[in-house]
Amino acid sequence: MSLKTTEAATRADARLAPTPAPRDYRAARTLSGLRKNTPGLIVLVILGVLIVLPLALVLLAAFSDSVPRPGSISLGGLTLSNLALLATPEALGALVNSLMVGAGSAIVALLIGAFLAFVCARSDAPLRKFIFFIGMAPMFIPALVGALAWSLLCSPSAGYINIFLRDLGIDAAINIYSLPGLVFVLGIFYAPYAFLLLHSSLSMMNADLEEAATVHGAPLRTMLRTVTLPLALPAILGSAVLVFALTMENFPVAQVIGNPAGVDTLPTYIYRLMSATPAKSNQAASVAVILTVALMAVTLIQQRIINKRKFTTMTGKGNRPRQVPLRKMRWPFTILALAYFAVSVVLPMLALLAASMQATPFVSSMSQLLEANSLSFAKLIEVLGSNDFQLALKNSVLVALIAAFAGTTLSFIASYIRYRTKSKVGRLIELVAMTPLAVPAIVMGIGLLWTWLLLPLPIYGTLAILAVACVAVFMPQGYRGVSASMLQMDQDLEDSAVMLGAGRTRSVLDVTLPLMRVGIMSSFLLFLMLSMRELSASIFLFTSNTRILSILVFDNFDNGQSQAAAAVSVLYCLVIGILAVIAQKVGGERKTKN
Amino acid sequence: MKISIQNLQLKYGSFTAIENLNLDIEDGEALVLLGQSGCGKTSTMRCIAGLEEPTSGRIIIDDVVVFDSEKGINLPPNKRNVGMVFQSYAVWPHMTVAQNVAYSLKQKKLSKSEIDERVMEALTLVGLEPYADRGASLLSGGQMQRVALARSLVMRPSVLMLDEPLSNLDARLRDRLRVELREIQLQLGLTCVYVTHDQHEAFALADRIALLQGGRIVQMGAPQHMYEAPASASIAHFLGVSNIMDCTPEGTATGSTTARITNSELTVQSAQQASDAGTSPKVCIRAEDLQITAMPTEHPNSWPGTVRVAGFQGNDIRYAIQLESGPELDALGGLRRGEQHKVGDRVWVTVNPREVQILPAEVLA
Structure with a gap:
């Protein structure tokens, strides 16, 4: 190295050195390493609470004589006696x-x-x-x-x-x-x-x-x-x-x-x-x-x-x-x-x-149905106007929208960390995100119930917990959709924005998001559709004020009111049909774009 | 601007992509990183750009330390003022040509009139001014390449890097753009770093070539020097020398060498000194340096053989010739510069001892 370069380098150091303390380089490195993994760790914690914690609590309860609830979570009551039931x-x-x-x-x-x-x-x-x-x-x-x-x-x-x-x-x-x-x-x-x-x-x-x-x-x-x-x-x-x-x-x-x-x-x-x-x-x-x-x-x-x-x-x-x-x-x-x-x-x-x-x-007799006045829209209209139905419809749409928005956002960030950064937790994030694929929704429901009774965040009894359940249960579908679309997009497209002077976040907003909009929109609609239909996990999480359409149908049927259940079902299918048509429109747009 | 790379090392787990690389690029110089895929050339470029974080070393661009592992300096790519043309061009399909080119100027928050002016200037330079308002997804490969180039030029980068800039184009376009690229580079006095695996591209674009093998620079020099004096047989092979044979060299009284080809009765005279050959020496002869005649010649290296294959290639004919002493040689015969031979013909192959190189198999680390 020539003397000239050394000189120049030192001068440059003085201009740019980010660390004020001269001997603190090692600490600076560790810190920057930690900072690099921070977003990944945050996502991992969120997914952990959404998916791993519920499963862990179910597993714990299976080998315990009490239900996990605040203050009583202990490993003291461990027992194998529940397993005796399995032999019945x-x-x-x-x-x-x-x-x-x-x-x-x-x-x-x-x-x-x-x-x-x-x-x-x-x-x-x-x-x-x-x-x-x-x-x-x-x-x-x-x-x-x-x-x-x-x-x-x-x-x-x-x-x-x-x-x-x-x-x-x-x-x-x-x-x-x-x-x-x-x-x-x-x-x-x-x-x-x-x-x-x-x-x-x-x-x-x-x-x-x-x-x-x-x-x-x-x-x-x-x-x-x-x-x-x-x-x-x-x-x-x-x-x-x-x-x-x-x-x-x-x-x-x-x-x-x-x-x-x-x-x-x-x-x-x-x-x-x-x-x-x-x-x-x-x-x-x-x-x-x-x-x-x-x-x-x-x-x-x-x-x-x-x-x-x-x-x-x-x-x-x-x-x-x-x-x-x-x-x-x-x-x-x-x-x-x-x-x-x-x-x-x-x-x-x-x-x-x-x-x-x-x-x-x-x-x-079937002929009875063909007689005059035997069929009327009265019941449908009655259901349509009922408080129960309107509340459930509002709840369903709200839950589906929140779940779709939160789920897609989380899927995008998780996919980005997995496929666009060198973060070491990327693979782990993917594993956790895909786990619900192998977990029955009903089991997720029980686990989520116990999780959110336990956590200090009071969302039990609100619509938020239903949205959380939908995000957790359908995470694999959302994650797979977004990451497939991300893998199809050449990384160079984003990198070139960075090379041209934009920061990473700016580049994602200017280039990556617009180019992935069709894939992101599809995942959003997928979350929306799936959440509209969800029942198996929600069944443990709803309260009388937070019933959604699927629960309303199920409750009516369970209480022997099959006519009301049928009427709600007809309207339920109608709502889903409308969403499907919208999804089709978006999909059609994708075809013309290509 | 000047670039200095010192002791650069890049590891992925236990795999070393770049091993202790030192390189100084002068202001206004066009340097080509040449090598096969996986040799570390693209990694080196990405380290300069800041898209890859080296394991250790130091990179200085235009007197600014952009990376120093010891001091924990790692300037993000957008702060390095380095232009990069990606192999895939990475032209954004959701923007027009002008929007693509204007992007870096918008990041600098320049005034609209200045942006417009500089965008048109850049588009004129690459000959795309009529296409300014066209959607970028509607362009041909060659046009995309120009948009990518203009987009990087407009930011007036300290150094412009181009990753396999011509590999996605058809042959005719490639020849034209190669000349254009060189012209623009000289006209603007740009410091350029190219990455390519194509020797012809490297020869045409470079002031200086750095040849990489296994993450190390094994030879560096002007294109002509590299062509004439490859440092090892494997470099010679990479640069298109097709006749490479194991041999045992012996010095002669006149300072030249007699090389006995392994597993054959062939001996080859070389003007080179035997001591230059190093370990596991190989005889290297270019196909175009072999002369094929129907009659024997007076030269020391004149061997009888039979034409086994003759393939017409337009300008010349490529022969595979089976020597009576054993080896098979690859030779080029010019259509205009002499005789033509048919399959089965008995011919003499001659090579001037000055064109015969005896090289070590590899450059030692």
């Missing part, structure tokens, strides 16, 4: 039922989803665009509402279908309140998940791979068997396991359909233990731990399969995969798809409408 026939029965329900609905959903995906993506059946809509549509009906509708259709005594069968002189009542009924309802309402995964796999498949098979002499049938099917296999398995996981932890459908039949699954069993007087919270916690462990195992398997999926060669190129000519089966296939639409959307909606509009609570 009730608990074992619930476990077996849960597994059977999961497996059964996965098969039903996979059959329906695979059929629709094939017809829609790879066949020449008519009305394919509409079939795509059919495949997605049931997603917009909350599972709770679907279950309610099917209990209106097929309850053994008063179900519309059973009344109709009786009108026809057929004396074989279909009883939806049974294990097969439960599997059926879950299967049809979770089929869209299988459909969407398989549809994307089938339509994005590289056509060259199939064409290579034909060039090398395989007839259509052989090509489908030896190339198409193996390539779609990860998606098939992945979606089956996903549906298994979702249905196994499902609470509302199991409660509505299973409860009258005396069929307990783990989630309904937990709910029953929690709502017993006095509440058997510790036992509930130990069942919750079992359910969580089971779900974690299933989720791990599912992630394995989905990650393997990368070997499916997908290209963004425009050559469309080959269509399979159905010939004589074109219309029959479309009609079959329409039949699914009838079962999953049309019949349930009609049943809800009929139930909310019928003048008398009891119907003995």
Whole structure:
């Protein structure tokens, strides 16, 4: 180093040295290291309170003889006695039922989803665009509402279908309140998940791979068997396991359909233990731990399969995969798809409408519904004007908006720390953010209840705790959406703003946020939609003043007021439908932008 | 402006990306960091920019210490007044061309009239003034490159850094922009740092090339010097020397060297002294220095062989020639400068001993 540079350097040091004390460099470094990780640590603490603490409390309660509450949280009452409950026939029965329900609905959903995906993506059946809509549509009906509708259709005594069968002189009542009924309802309402995964796999498949098979002499049938099917296999398995996981932890459908039949699954069993007087919270916690462990195992398997999926060669190129000519089966296939639409959307909606509009609570023959004055909008209008409904609507929208805003913001900051900084806590943040994927919502609900009774922040009994629950439960979906969009954006775009003299925050505001706005908006709407439907966690967190729409439907049904429940459901679906249309508009904008 | 990098080191965990790098770049100089991917060239650039924090060392730009690990100085990138053109250009698609270029001036809170004036000046320099109000997402690759360049030039940076500036362009555009870049750099007297893996790009743009291998500068010098005297066989290989063979050199009385090629009966005469060869020496001969004739020549290095492959390349023909003494050589025969040979022809390959280099496999650390 020349003398000149040394001189210059010293001069520069004097000009810029940030540390006044000459020998304090090491301390300055440690401090700057800490400062670098501060935002990450703050996010980690927030996620920890949202997600880890509730789980820890459930785990603690499972091995304790008291419920965690302020002042009484101790490790003194540790016991294994709650585990004795797990060996009772009730608990074992619930476990077996849960597994059977999961497996059964996965098969039903996979059959329906695979059929629709094939017809829609790879066949020449008519009305394919509409079939795509059919495949997605049931997603917009909350599972709770679907279950309610099917209990209106097929309850053994008063179900519309059973009344109709009786009108026809057929004396074989279909009883939806049974294990097969439960599997059926879950299967049809979770089929869209299988459909969407398989549809994307089938339509994005590289056509060259199939064409290579034909060039090398395989007839259509052989090509489908030896190339198409193996390539779609990860998606098939992945979606089956996903549906298994979702249905196994499902609470509302199991409660509505299973409860009258005396069929307990783990989630309904937990709910029953929690709502017993006095509440058997510790036992509930130990069942919750079992359910969580089971779900974690299933989720791990599912992630394995989905990650393997990368070997499916997908290209963004425009050559469309080959269509399979159905010939004589074109219309029959479309009609079959329409039949699914009838079962999953049309019949349930009609049943809800009929139930909310019928003048008398009891119907003995379908012809009764066709008589003059038998149907009226009176009940719907009454519900629409009622305080209960208006408050619940206001609460739902408010909770969903707060959750969407807070959830998206948190997801953005978490993704930014994970993917845009060298912060050491990034990976840990991601792990925590993705954890609720493997935790049943009902377990999160119990944990959140105990957490917020314990914490000094008094949000229990307010809408805020419901919003907090939605953020915690749907964090994985939000985080994944935002981080996917962030990964798609070249880091150079933001760095170049910094190189041109803008500070980091300024650059994020000027460049990163505007460029990610579509991805951020989608995540916002996803949070909004999911929060509007949430029931399983909220069920432990609402108070009489903070009921949301899903709770209102559930309460009405639980109290035997099925007409009110139906009326609220109709309006509930309407609200969700409006949100879906808005989401569609935003999605459409994205397409034109690209 | 002058840049000085002292004892720079960058580690990712146990992996060392940059190892004790020392480099001084003079005012107005165009320096090219040349090397294969993963050699540390982009990391070095990002350290200068401040986008990467070195593990240790010191960086001084224009007499300002921007990084010093010992004193805990680490100036953020936006305070360094360094311009950077990213490989991906990073032109913001949600702004117009003019908005892109004006960005740095807005950060400096200049008056609107001054911003407009300087933006137009920069756009004129890169020939994009008619496109000022066009959305940046509607531009072609070459135009994006110019916007990125104008955006960095407008801030009057102490040093302009360009990461693989031409790699995303098609061949014709690349040739034109290479000349334009050099012209702008000389016209403005800019201190420039380029990063590239392409030797031709490096030769055309550089006043001086720093060749990096494994996070170290293994050779530094003017382009012509580097072309003529690579410091090792692996550098020669990187710079496009295609005939590289293991050998055992022996000195002769006249100060030249006779090299016996390993696993063959071939011996090669070199004008170079044997003692320069270092450990595990290799004979290096450029394809274009080989002459192919149908008849033997009088030169010491004239070997018989057979044409195995002849590939027409436009200006010349590329031959693969199997020597009778064992090795296969890669040779370029000019279409205009002489005979053409067909596959299977028996030919003589000749090389002047002055064009034969005997180099160590690697530069020692």
